[in-house]
Amino acid sequence: MEEYKPKFVFASDAFKGTLSAEQTAALLGEAAKKMFPDCICLSAPVADGGEGTVQAVIRATGGSLVPVRVHDPYMEEIDSFYGKIDEQHAIVAAADASGLCLLPHDRRNPFFTTSYGTGELIRAALDAGFRDISIAAGGCAANDGGMGCLTALGVRFLNKQGEALRGIGANLREVNSIDKSGLHPAVKDCHFTVLCDVEAPLCGPEGTTRSFGKKKGGTRQMLDELERGMENYAAVLDQSFMPDQRSGGTPGTSVRELEGGGAAGGLAAALCCMLGAKLKKGVDAVLDLTGFDETIRDADCVITGEGKADRTSVYGKVMSGVGRRSHAQGIPVFAIVGSIGPGADDIYACGVDSMITTIDRAMPIEEALEQAESLYRNAADRLMRILRVGYDVCIQHISAHKAG
Numbered sequence: 001m002e003e004y005k006p007k008f009v010f011a012s013d014a015f016k017g018t019l020s021a022e023q024t025a026a027l028l029g030e031a032a033k034k035m036f037p038d039c040i041c042l043s044a045p046v047a048d049g050g051e052g053t054v055q056a057v058i059r060a061t062g063g064s065l066v067p068v069r070v071h072d073p074y075m076e077e078i079d080s081f082y083g084k085i086d087e088q089h090a091i092v093a094a095a096d097a098s099g100l101c102l103l104p105h106d107r108r109n110p111f112f113t114t115s116y117g118t119g120e121l122i123r124a125a126l127d128a129g130f131r132d133i134s135i136a137a138g139g140c141a142a143n144d145g146g147m148g149c150l151t152a153l154g155v156r157f158l159n160k161q162g163e164a165l166r167g168i169g170a171n172l173r174e175v176n177s178i179d180k181s182g183l184h185p186a187v188k189d190c191h192f193t194v195l196c197d198v199e200a201p202l203c204g205p206e207g208t209t210r211s212f213g214k215k216k217g218g219t220r221q222m223l224d225e226l227e228r229g230m231e232n233y234a235a236v237l238d239q240s241f242m243p244d245q246r247s248g249g250t251p252g253t254s255v256r257e258l259e260g261g262g263a264a265g266g267l268a269a270a271l272c273c274m275l276g277a278k279l280k281k282g283v284d285a286v287l288d289l290t291g292f293d294e295t296i297r298d299a300d301c302v303i304t305g306e307g308k309a310d311r312t313s314v315y316g317k318v319m320s321g322v323g324r325r326s327h328a329q330g331i332p333v334f335a336i337v338g339s340i341g342p343g344a345d346d347i348y349a350c351g352v353d354s355m356i357t358t359i360d361r362a363m364p365i366e367e368a369l370e371q372a373e374s375l376y377r378n379a380a381d382r383l384m385r386i387l388r389v390g391y392d393v394c395i396q397h398i399s400a401h402k403a404g
Contacts, residue, residue, distance in 0.1 A: 006300040006391070008032050011044040011292070013318035014052045015307040015338055016101055016139070018372035021045065021052055024336075027373070028303055031380035035388040044295045046304075048318045049197035049263070049282020050138025051095040054083040060290035061085050066128070070097045070120040073113035073141040078102070082121045085289075090130035092121040094264045095139035098148070100216065103141055108217025110143035110209075110226060111170040115267050119152025126186040133190060135271060137264035138197030138282060143169040143213055143226055145202070145233045146270025154182035155274060169265070172229030178240045180274060192275045195282035199315045200262035202255055202269045203230050208262030211312070216265070230266060231256075241273040260316075283321030292325055301387070302326045305336040309355060311343025320350040327351030334387075336379050338368065356383060 010025040025043035032039050045056035058065060063085045070080045083091040095101060097117030100108065118135070125133050142148060147157050148167030156179040157165045165171040200211045209230055213223040237255045255261060260279045261269035271277040287293070296302055304322040306313065314320045319335055326333045327350075335347070335355040347355065358375040359368060368375065 005038045005040055006036055007040040007042070007298060009042045009044050009296045009299045009302045011046045011296075011302055011318070011322045012305040012336070013046065013048065013307075015305075015372060015376070016051060018307070018338075018369055019376060021047075021056070023373070024305065024376060027377050028380050031377070031384040034381070035384040036391075042295060042299075044292055045290050046292065046318050046322060047136070047282070047286050048138055048316060048321065049093075049136040049195035049286070051093070051099060051101050053136035053138070053195065053282065053286060054081070054091050054093045054096060056286060057085065057091050057289050058083045066090075066124070068121055068124045070117040072102050072117055073098050073115075074103075074107070075114065075116065078117075080117065080121060082125050084130075088130060089132040089134070090125040090128075091134040091136065092118065092125060093136040093139075094118045094149075094267060095136070097121050098142050098264075099139045100141045101139060105217075108141060110141075110213055110216040110218045110265070111222055112168050113142040113216070114144055114148030114167050115140060115142040115146055115264065116148035116152050116167055118264075118267065119149035122149070123153055123184060126184055126190065131186070131190045134193045134195055134285070135267075135277070136195045136197075136282060137268050138195075140264035140267060141216055142267075143209055143216055143218070143230075143265035145169075145172055145230060145266035146264070146268070147171065147175070147233075149267055150270055150274055153184045153187070155180055156182060169226050169229065172226065172233045175233050175236050178236060178274075183274070187275055190275075192271060192277035193285070194260070194263065194268045194271050194277045194279050195285045196260035196263035196268050196279055197282045197316055198263050198312065199259050199281075201257055201259065202234050202261045202266050203227065204256065207256075208266050211262070212265070233266070234269075237269065237273050281316045281321070283316055283318055287321055287325060292322075293329070296326055296329060296331055299326075299331050301332045301334060303334050303336065303383070304352070307338040308341055309335065309337040309339070309344040309347060310341030311346060313344060314346045314350055319347055319352055323347065323351030325351075334383060336376065336383060338372070
């Protein structure tokens with residue numbers, strides 16, 4: 001019997017701070033060739049609106065990166081970039097200027113970090129003549145409601161005394177009014193789309209502060225104060241931008257209830273209110289831009305993954321998007337993840353069939369991060385061995401059936 005050549009598609013998110021999506025694809029390819037020497041391996045650029053989104057879209061569309069000097073979450077100058085898709089369309093990622101990936105764990109503090117640099121990227125794209133701008137809103141270190149970003153675009157957030165506030169989380173509770181008179185003039189001629197990596201609203205138990213503030217360095221007391229600040233901020237947004245005036249607004253609804261409005265610490269809600277931006281699930285937008293559905297056609301299996309699988313993995317993250325798209329074509333999906341947290345099993349309802357971790361023994365998190373590449377390689381080998389066994393069993397059954 002002629003050896004069948006299985007087709008594998010690798011579509012993993014980056015393991016933040018350790019492995020890029022390209023690295024995971026290369027390691028999976030090595031493991032696949034050991035077990036299936038004649039297999040076909042394809043790498044599908046994927047992202048959910050967080051770190052790596054611009055690069056994934058540019059690779060898939062043949063665009064280019066445009067360098068920009070901006071300010072990081074602590075207003076220190078850094079080199080960053082946005083993506084040029086074509087002459088009219090640019091893509092900006094909050095993670096590339098205001099991202100958690102730019103800060104070590106001991107410097108994360110949502111009270112004082114800002115999204116200002118993201119606004120600088122948008123401003124640079126506007127100044128360059130782009131009039132269709134997508135903003136990938138994932139992986140942001142700030143919990144400032146987008147105040148920093150909009151400040152960079154000319155908006156002023158004022159306290160009761162009429163004084164301009166810095167765009168940081170600690171100032172959310174001081175916002176009393178918003179002055180848009182200095183907003184970049186090109187905004188009125190521009191179409192904005194926000195690629196949301198989460199479905200979290202602006203406020204409440206499932207809101208941006210409660211859901212992601214701890215990851216950004218917030219203590220319980222700090223998160224309580226930030227939530228009160230965000231409630232105040234939401235009230236000002238509602239008063240300043242009536243629901244029927246903002247993009248997607250429905251009369252009688254509050255900005256608090258906007259699905260995905262909590263993306264990037266509330267940046268998505270601010271862009272919706274002040275720039276008229278449309279909100280879209282980041283992973284679906286990226287999969288559409290990169291032609292994912294066509295890439296996986298006739299694949300035998302898809303392998304996805306991310307650094308940590310937990311209950312948030314089903315809310316617009318890469319694994320859920322890849323799982324749903326693959327399941328729709330009847331293709332099995334396996335996931336390799338760095339670790340498994342509470343609620344991770346919910347991912348099985350999104351089309352992911354099985355999941356394994358890279359961790360193969362008890363170890364401190366620091367050791368796991370340091371050995372991320374070797375741990376992933378071993379996990380990839382284990383998965384491919386399992387697939388090989390399954391393949392051989394199928395061949396044996398087919399041969400026995402034919403013989404019978």
